[in-house]
Amino acid sequence: MSTVSAYAATSPTDPLSRTTITRRDPGPHDVAFDIAFAGVCHSDIHTVKAEWGAPQYPLVPGHEIAGVVTAVGSEVTKYKVGDRVGVGCFVDSCRECPSCLAGHEQYCTGGGMVGTYAGVGRDGQLTQGGYSGAIVVDENYVLRIPDEIPLDAAAPLLCAGVTTYSPLRHWNVGPGKRIAVVGLGGLGHMAVKLGTAMGAEVTVLSQSLKKMEDGLRLGAQHYYATSDPDTFKKLRGGFDVILNTVSASLDLGAYLNLLTLDGTLVELGMPESALAVPPGPLVRMRRSVSGSLIGGIAETQEMLDFCAEHGVRPEIEVIEPDYINTAYERVLASDVRYRFVIDTESLRQS
Numbered sequence: 001m002s003t004v005s006a007y008a009a010t011s012p013t014d015p016l017s018r019t020t021i022t023r024r025d026p027g028p029h030d031v032a033f034d035i036a037f038a039g040v041c042h043s044d045i046h047t048v049k050a051e052w053g054a055p056q057y058p059l060v061p062g063h064e065i066a067g068v069v070t071a072v073g074s075e076v077t078k079y080k081v082g083d084r085v086g087v088g089c090f091v092d093s094c095r096e097c098p099s100c101l102a103g104h105e106q107y108c109t110g111g112g113m114v115g116t117y118a119g120v121g122r123d124g125q126l127t128q129g130g131y132s133g134a135i136v137v138d139e140n141y142v143l144r145i146p147d148e149i150p151l152d153a154a155a156p157l158l159c160a161g162v163t164t165y166s167p168l169r170h171w172n173v174g175p176g177k178r179i180a181v182v183g184l185g186g187l188g189h190m191a192v193k194l195g196t197a198m199g200a201e202v203t204v205l206s207q208s209l210k211k212m213e214d215g216l217r218l219g220a221q222h223y224y225a226t227s228d229p230d231t232f233k234k235l236r237g238g239f240d241v242i243l244n245t246v247s248a249s250l251d252l253g254a255y256l257n258l259l260t261l262d263g264t265l266v267e268l269g270m271p272e273s274a275l276a277v278p279p280g281p282l283v284r285m286r287r288s289v290s291g292s293l294i295g296g297i298a299e300t301q302e303m304l305d306f307c308a309e310h311g312v313r314p315e316i317e318v319i320e321p322d323y324i325n326t327a328y329e330r331v332l333a334s335d336v337r338y339r340f341v342i343d344t345e346s347l348r349q350s
Helices: 042-048 151-170 186-197 212-218 229-234 252-256 279-285 297-310 321-332
Strands: 002-008 017-023 030-040 065-072 084-087 090-092 134-138 178-182 201-206 222-225 239-244 259-267 288-291 316-319 339-343
Touching: 017 134, 030 151, 030 316, 030 321, 042 321, 065 134, 065 151, 084 151, 090 134, 151 186, 151 239, 151 297, 151 316, 151 339, 178 186, 186 201, 186 212, 186 239, 186 297, 201 212, 212 222, 222 229, 252 259, 252 279, 259 279, 316 321, 321 339
Parallel strands: 178 201, 178 239, 201 222, 239 259, 259 288, 316 339
Antiparallel strands: 002 017, 030 065, 030 134, 030 339, 065 084
């Protein structure tokens, strides 16, 4: 066992504070690596504040993790010391169910995926995440970060990147497809960049036009305010796919009417209250409402390689660990463009 510094939540209301946690010694199939950067995901805040159920405290969040390998187990074949690697939202799964065997570990039906934090590993211990100096993970759940992607930019790709890449790929987004992205935040800005890189015609639907300049700079061809009722009249039937990246209660009927025949609205956000789905807009144009959860290991690697090839990078603001609590406040105030990334160097120092 080794001891590393970390920032942990001790309750739903207290600020995160510096502490130490233990990491297991690398087993035969484990990869140990120093964490260089860790992204701040809104999911971290939901979990810390017990908005998705009561976690066990103390809890170290962080599932957008990038760093450099320091040790590998005796039977590891995929990585070596010095490799640039990352870990996303999960660190294990049953490995035997149809979903796992198909490379969709995020949909594991054999007990569910083991979250990078707030999960229970095979050793029975609570998993602790990336707001820390180092981590040890089974090689099958580690990603290779291409040399073309800086480690600070790579971190958010491991959640925000694959969360938007996966549905774009699944619904065959590419040239000739018209997509709408609801919300221009951590997820939304990645959806715009990835959809544009795939050759689609991308429109941003945001509550106001205050981020319009950003949206167009990031690659969107069109930008509309959903607070304007004319938007829903003008765009009716105009999209093949809509990615809803916001965790807010929306009038789904209004958005479903923006889809063309056989169009799909994909829910990526996780609002606290249920969304009402009116049958009329569905049956009239054979539309669908679906959802998508992050991506499997193979698809996440595919996404990283795609981003390296096409020059896709998240927009980030790098912060020190002692800024985490302020960063949380700013995320909740929508005051980030578009992802905080923690430089964990100070957590690697004793």
